[in-house]
Amino acid sequence: MARRFGPELAMALVLIAAPFVLPHLGFSFDLLQRILDWGIIGLGFDLLFGATGLLSFGQAAFYGTGGFVSAYLLTAHIVGSVWLALAIGTVAAGLFGLLVGWLAVRRIGIYFTMITLAFGQMAFFLENSPLAGLTGGENGLPGVPVPSLAGHKLTAGEPLYWALAAIFLAGFVLARRILHSPFGTVLRAIKQNTARAGMTGHSVPAYKLAVFVIAALYAGLAGGLLGVLQSYMPPDAFMLDTSGQLVVQTVIGGVGTLIGPLVGATIWLWLRDNLQLIPHLGALWKLVLGLIFIALVVVLKRGIAGEVAFLVSRRSTRAAEQDVPEEGGEAAVMPVKAPALALGAPLVATGPDVPALRAIGVSKFYGGLHAVEGVSFDVRRGSIHAVIGPNGAGKSTLFKMLKDEIPPTAGEVLLFGNRITGLGPTRTAQLGIGKSNQLNQLFLDMTAEENLRIAALARARGTFRTDLWREASSLPEVERQVRAAIETVGLAHRAQVPAHVLPYGEKRRLEIGIALATGPNVLLLDEPLAGMSPAERVATRALVREIARTRTLVIVEHDMDAIFELAERITVLYEGRLLAEGTPEEIQRNQAVQDAYLGGMHEEGMQGEGVHA
């Protein structure tokens, strides 16, 4: 109990002790309340930036919206209850967040940050002039009342501190639940590797939008409370400086720790209030902060709370890392018989003659470059089908189109007779196409087990679900799936090791494991043996055969021995076109294929097929 809820209990103790200890260190009640207010908006911001990796410079928009809606309802005597007004303000901020987020989450990086900043500024100027009649414009709204509880007014000072502390604690508990829920696991996966999170079947835009709204709700509540705690709603809540201060405080305190913004606010506000009292130094408090901030961004990327958390957790991580062999010195682990997966993609009822996967005239042109041109082939249900060809033949491009990671210029792909082209990699994952990539696409800072859980969660929960309250590892069938996948790829002994620590061969197997844990009916393996030692190749060949017993497999590989041993049918690509198709024996005898691999392909030998540059 104490172990599981340790952070919550510790936070409760800190909040209880704070008013007894901190006043001796120059913290007034007013200061404590402001710190908690920043902490509340920070909880949401850290879920957005720390957990999901979305840097918003527009949180002031929601802070101000929540604040002014609450304050207006109260000062205009439309709503009598402060609590109700706070709730309405919070919802209003959430709705505004829904609108802004809906537009912002389609873009990444600089674009995302600039959209949030633009809306933040727009909100500021809206408050400042067109809506000045309601909001007081540059004057803000004075006279915001304090709330009552059981007939007692929670006046400024100690009573209001306890109210804010209770609200912060509730927000903290909720944020921690969210972070450790299946929903939060997907958020962290998105930060680690957005593309792979989408490929395993999670709807990345939906999760981003959801966390954006959650952050806006936290900001709206904090904004409402700001008006209450100073009985005045200031227009600078909407200013870019507010968003900027939040970012700085979060980075100083520690990104991704939830309490980082609170810690950062403590430092920021304490420096401001106390350095100002020192003659000659007063004006420098923000300069000191700016320098600390830069130093943290450059060197100590974890921030203060992040550094502490890192030191605490390092011992356990080290123990797990210790018995991971050095690169190259690893022993190949032979896979045991693969346990059946608990979860699988829905099977489509079709006649036995319908191929598992059918490519019809699939082409991909990049300007004048014809990477893939008019390729058609069928993959028989339950078979191992190989796609081979010299470097640059278009194999990986074709593979990406089989899962609809990239849209074909022409042609289409059918999965069990149904067209999947145009659905995108998330939908195709849900429909049962798994893929391991030529270059590893792992969630590097998460453990091997978590990597597989992300994939299994996509199968169990579909593209999107807001299960914020349950523990990520509390879904029995997901855990069975994770165990089955981890044993199949022979990584059970590495379950708790972060993926970035694993030696290359094990990373490669984890890559396959992620694809497998999505419970695919059709599994695409892009060069699964690339970069493996001879012993690992043998083990992985056995693994591939084992996986193929219960599903259809399409494999791209340069290791011809492996291909001729495993594949039932082989499709040969040459310069983007289909060169040959047949059984391994037929392909081995095929003169054109031999020529292609010897590199002596002549244009006239291709019966008029041009060679494309």
Added chain:
Amino acid sequence: MPSAPLLLSQAFNGLALGTLLALVSSGLTIILGTLGVLNFAHGALFMLGAYAMYVVATATGSYVLAVVVGAAFMLVVGVALERGLVRLFYARPHEDQILVTFGAGIVFTEVARAIFGGNALTVPTPSWGQGIVHLGFLFYPTYRLQLIGIIAALLFALYLVLYRTSIGLVVRAGIEDARMVGILGINVRRAFLGVFALGVVTAGVSGMLYAPIISVEPDMGSNFLVQAFVVIVIGGLGSFPGAVVGGLVAGEIIALTSAFNAAYSDVMLYAVMALLLVLRPQGLFGSEGRV
């Protein structure tokens, strides 16, 4: 509906504001386009330029000398900032680049506050720029009129640097594909330093030229920073012609909207930016995915 003379004079105001925004933004956009760094310190560098103008112009009385000395000062600041800080971040995520330049902006702002205090300072209009000109439809301050010409000349000079010199060729090639430029054996590190310094000097000179028009204070840059963001979004991130056209468009949006309803002039600017980011994120002259 506002009268025609009002619209005409507002359009002229928009031109004056637009040329300034074009100059400020071109510094931001060549850094973004070549180095991939969105420089959040750009507004603070604008502010440093204004203070440099204040110091030299009040000490010597010569505006031309102030611009020359100020530009040299900004060159030093730009080189120090690139060598000491920004260079470490070329390979780091955009979020880190934003954070560190944002931090640098705070430090510059606070250094200025520590030295000059928080009060607004004024730089008098130069003697050759005093008075008012009658344009026929509008009385206009002489200096602001001269400023349009000066900035146009500076933008043309920047155009010559970017399109007629070898460093400009590297910059424009770097916008297309920085890695390839490196493979071709061009000293990318030195070129990057040059580009960054050029962007910083541009920001600083903008601040110097504008100092006699607005009050000089530590926080003066942040509004220009955000408006420069709008400009480069309109024009297309990383595009020099885009920054010029975007600056003029942004200036006209602000000026013409205030002819109808002054309360909405800034709201309109950001609404246009938000809409463009959503509907046409590559802007008028850019191609998406370049930065």
